[in-house]
Amino acid sequence: MRVTDVIFGSDGRARCAWAGTDAEYVRYHDEEWGRPLHGDRPLFEKASLEGFQAGLSWLTILRKRPRFREVFADFEPAVVAGFGPDDIERLMADAGIVRNRAKIEAVIGNAERVHEMAPGEFDALMWSFAPTAAGDRPETFAGVPATTPESLALSKELRRRGFRFVGPTTMYALMQSSGMVDDHVVGCWRAA
Incomplete structure (x- = not known):
C-alpha cells in the first residue's frame, strides 16, 4: 500500500485518498460508493x-x-x-x-x-x-x-x-x- 492511496481521517479510519477531508465526500465514500444500488x-x-x-x-x-x-x-x-x-x-x-x-x-x-x-x-x-x-x-x-x-x-x-x-x-x-x-x-x- 502506498501512503498516497489512502488517507487517515480524524476518526482514525484509512480511506481511499480521493475522499479527502470534506465531510460530504467522506460520508459518500463511507456510506454510498461501492455499495450495491438497485431500483x-x-x-x-x-x-x-x-x-x-x-x-x-x-x-x-x-x-x-x-x-x-x-x-x-x-x-x-x-x-x-x-x-x-x-x-x-x-x-x-x-x-x-x-x-x-x-x-x-x-x-x-x-x-x-x-x-x-x-x-x-x-x-x-x-x-x-x-x-x-x-x-x-x-x-x-x-x-x-x-x-x-x-x-x-x-x-x-x-x-x-x-x-x-x-x-x-x-x-x-x-x-x-x-x-x-x-x-x-x-x-x-x-x-x-
Whole structure:
C-alpha cells in the first residue's frame, strides 16, 4: 500500500485518498460508493448525475445533488419523461444545478427510454453488465481502470437503445458508485 492511496481521517479510519477531508465526500465514500444500488429510479438518478459529472468533479455534483433531486422530480422517470421546452428553460435558468442544455436534454430523453421499459427492466439491464466474478482489489489508484470491457458493453447497449451521455468512462464510474464493482483500494477500511 502506498501512503498516497489512502488517507487517515480524524476518526482514525484509512480511506481511499480521493475522499479527502470534506465531510460530504467522506460520508459518500463511507456510506454510498461501492455499495450495491438497485431500483430503476435510483439507477436512473445515478446515471443522470454521472452524465452531469462528465468534465466536472464528482464533489461538485454531490454538493448540487439535493437541488438536482428537487428540480428533476426526485428523478422519477415517468415525471422527467414528461418535461418539455418550458422545463428545459426552467432548468437552464437554475444556478443550483449544472446548466448544460445537452445534458439536461439527455436526462429527459433517457427518462423516456427508462419509462418505456417494464418495471425493474432498467435495473436488470444495468446489473446484467456487472462483472460475474470479483477481480483483484486494486492496491493503488493506478490499478483502477477508467473503462472495462463491461462498461464498454453497457455503454454500447445503452446507446443502441437511444440513451445519451452514457460513455464507457461514465458507465464505469456508475458501476463503481452503484456497487457493481468495488474499487476501494487495499488499506481502505471499506475494503476490509
